Amino acid sequence: MTSENRRKIMQANKPANTRPEIRVRKALHALGYRFRIHRKDLPGKPDVVLPKYKLAIFVHGCFWHQHPGCYLASRPKTREDFWKAKFDANRLRDKKNQIALEETGWRVEVIWECQTKDEGKLFEFLQDLVNPQ
16 A cells, blocks of 8 residues: 555544444434534533533544454554554543543543444443433
């Protein structure tokens, strides 16, 4: 793969409104929940915010956030030092955002990309997440 091809592939990665994010939003809407997206006034701009439940949800890509034990969390074989630093910085930023939100009274949850693939399980997971028994 040429560096030009790699550049085009990397530019195609979107930071917001990804397929997994949209799956989560559609499921929440179908369950009757109302929410806000990408609230800029909250640390880390959570992907989905349910103010009524004081719940902030981040939808993480398994590759970009290196979901432990996930088949989608592969590591590139080239430029290994670069990718290790990139993934470490992503995880550190995620942790800082989570702590900042929790300190202001928000409940923070992470939904992984692989968890959004099975619609039935996603609906059940979200229902339990919003209304824990």
